[in-house]
Amino acid sequence: MSNDAIAEGDVPLPAARPPIPVTLADVLLRSREAWPQATALVLPDARYTYDDLARRAWATARSLAGMGVKPGDHVGLLFPNSAEFVTTLFGIAMLGAVAVPINTRYRAWELGFLVKDADLSCIVTYDGTRDYVDFATLLEEAFPELASQRQPGQLALDAAPLLRAVVMLGETERPWLTGPAAFAAAASACDNRQLTVWCEGVPIRSIAAIVYTSGTTSQPRGALLSQESLVRSWVMAGRRWGLRQSDSFWNPCQMFHIAGIGPLVFTLAHGAAFVTATHFEAGQALDQIDREKPTILYPTYPPLTMDLLTHPKFAATDTSHARAWLNVAPPDTLRRMQAAIPHASLITLYGSTEGGCVTMLSPEEDLETRMTTGGLPLPGNQVRVVSAETGEPAPPGIIGEIQYRGYNAFVGYYKDPEKTRATLGDDGWVRTGDMGDFDAAGRLTFRGRLKDMLKVGGENVAPAELEQYLESHPAVKLAQVFGIPDDRLVEVPVACIELHDGMVVGAEEIIAFCKGRISSFKVPRHVKVVTAWPMSLTKIQRGKLREQFITEMDEARGA
Known part of the structure; x- marks a missing residue:
């Protein structure tokens, strides 16, 4: 059969579609060129066009570059949903750096782990939600060394040796924070030609983001x-x-x-x-x-x-x-x-x-x-x-x-x-x-x-991670965590704990030990003290623990 015969056949060709953006920076830059004045982002108290977001993102990229952030560096984003999150995300992308979104529900213990594990060189945050969480105070709790730092942009922390700067896009002031005025001024040190080269040259298989997810290991x-x-x-x-x-x-x-x-x-x-x-x-x-x-x-x-x-x-x-x-x-x-x-x-x-x-x-x-x-x-x-x-x-x-x-x-x-x-x-x-x-x-x-992972209201909770935290309590010798059904959250965590000899602690104290120190969705809803574990040949039978607990709950309801 000739090519002409194939072309003249009845089988329709796929429909033409707009090209898919190659990089994360392309997503915003292409749409800004096509629809500059179209609404891109809507928040309860503000609206932004594609031109608004692109210009703000480029300004962010210039400031980060002026502070010494380079392609491939890891930059943390500690924001709730906001225009600042979006423009920082795309600013990082335009620079060719790697975005590391940070769960705003993390507390000091979790935040400290992520900052070090992700090798963050810079964190960008803001204080627009101080009524819910004060990120500056949270960072000081995670890294007490920050309180003695007096050179913003040149931090030197033993606990996070790669972290050089924390940018605060807001009114909060600390000696170790780089505020909005200093951040904007850093753009003057940016080589705009070099930044454009970096933006246009981001490889398609380079890392755009590191997104942390809880697994079956002891940490996310x-x-x-x-x-x-x-x-x-x-x-x-x-x-x-x-x-x-x-x-x-x-x-x-x-x-x-x-x-x-x-x-x-x-x-x-x-x-x-x-x-x-x-x-x-x-x-x-x-x-x-x-x-x-x-x-x-x-x-x-x-x-x-x-x-x-x-x-x-x-x-x-x-x-x-x-x-x-x-x-x-x-x-x-x-x-x-x-x-x-x-x-x-x-x-x-x-x-x-x-x-x-x-x-x-x-x-x-x-x-x-x-x-x-x-x-x-x-x-x-x-x-x-x-x-x-x-x-x-x-x-x-x-x-x-x-x-x-x-x-x-x-x-x-x-x-x-x-x-x-x-x-x-x-x-x-x-x-x-x-x-x-x-x-x-x-x-x-x-x-x-197949995993032991819990899904609490859409949030992943790794039993091993929670068990490790519970076992940091001085009275807890061993902890096992599992999930039980919940009408609203699908699952909620339950902790069974074995205490060290001579120690006495109640469920309320263990729950209080968790509240405010780990994410609220990880806090056990029930705590049970056990003296003997159901065992297979070598392992605690988590499933058997769960069955026993649910049976005891059912019996208590029927009593």
């Missing part, structure tokens, strides 16, 4: 995300949504999470408006939805969604402009959610920090498909389900471990080759530790976790 691990894995994979997710330049995307998830930063990337790449707030409160969120009338809603996690749907304001909130929304929940829960906003197609997905959006439904798919599966892999993502016994691919309908590979996959865990080898094979397949199966059409359904 930093997932290394390349420019391609962060940008291309999430832009493809935006395409699966059918995102348009005229859309507005409401997302209450914090930007330091992949559920915040990923949708931010694809929203801005499509020239749409990203609608968010510094923190989530259901009544205020409904006011924002009513006022902004977003076309896509992204509450994502059942605790947030149910807070919205059960709030007294919900019935009067105008959601008529929403054409699609997303939640990650079991089918029965999804059906209840869909019934609450029936005109907007509810979809779900399967993904992770390490792989972004792996599979996802389209709003155009039928109701039953959307309620019962996690959708098809995004273009370029390979997904398989393998037998836990044989390691061979499982046929449709057979549950096994979910694995994926492709441009979406992370590069590895920072400074943790052992865990990288355990998760990322030489053949590129990412072993998730999650269970799932395919239907006959190739759609994936998540069936649970």
Whole structure:
């Protein structure tokens, strides 16, 4: 058959699409060139165009470069959702440095670990949420050495030897902080020509961000995300949504999470408006939805969604402009959610920090498909389900471990080759530790976790990390943590502890030991003192502990 005959056939060619941005900096720069005056970011008290964000991001890049930050350096972002987070993120990207978002719910113990583990050379933060958390004070708690530092921009800390500067974009003053005036003045030392070369020359496989995620090790691990894995994979997710330049995307998830930063990337790449707030409160969120009338809603996690749907304001909130929304929940829960906003197609997905959006439904798919599966892999993502016994691919309908590979996959865990080898094979397949199966059409359904990981209101909690902290209490000899079901948060942590001989401590004291020192979602909701552990040959049977605890709770309720 001739080429002419092929070209004249009835098989349609793929539709032309706008090119996918190559780097994180490209996302904002391309959209600024295409839609400079279009609304890019909406907060409850402010709106920003693409031109606004791009100019602020470039000013941030100049200031960072003037302070000595270079391509490849690691820069921490300690912000809630804000224009400052967005412009700092893209400023770091324009410089070719590596963004390290920091969970604003961290307390001193966790923050101190991340700053050192991530080899941060600079942290950028601000004080716009001092009513909720004072980041300057939190940093001093994590690094007491800061109080004696008198040369901002030239810090010398034994506990974090690479950290040279903490930039405060606000009014808070400390001798060790670089304030907004000094930060702006640093731009005068920037070589603008060199900065442009750096911006235009960022390699597609270079690291764009290190996003920390709790694992089964004793501390969170930093997932290394390349420019391609962060940008291309999430832009493809935006395409699966059918995102348009005229859309507005409401997302209450914090930007330091992949559920915040990923949708931010694809929203801005499509020239749409990203609608968010510094923190989530259901009544205020409904006011924002009513006022902004977003076309896509992204509450994502059942605790947030149910807070919205059960709030007294919900019935009067105008959601008529929403054409699609997303939640990650079991089918029965999804059906209840869909019934609450029936005109907007509810979809779900399967993904992770390490792989972004792996599979996802389209709003155009039928109701039953959307309620019962996690959708098809995004273009370029390979997904398989393998037998836990044989390691061979499982046929449709057979549950096994979910694995994926492709441009979406992370590069590895920072400074943790052992865990990288355990998760990322030489053949590129990412072993998730999650269970799932395919239907006959190739759609994936998540069936649970092989890992011990807890999911508390959408936040990952590693039992080993919490156990390590509990065992730092002088009375605690050994701790074991597991999850029990919770109507609002899906799971909550429970701690069983063995005490050192002669020590006496109550549950209230252990819980008080946790509050304010670790993230609130990690604080055990129940603590039980044990004197004997259920054991297999060599290990404590965590599952047996959980069964015993749930039985005791049920019996107590029935008493």
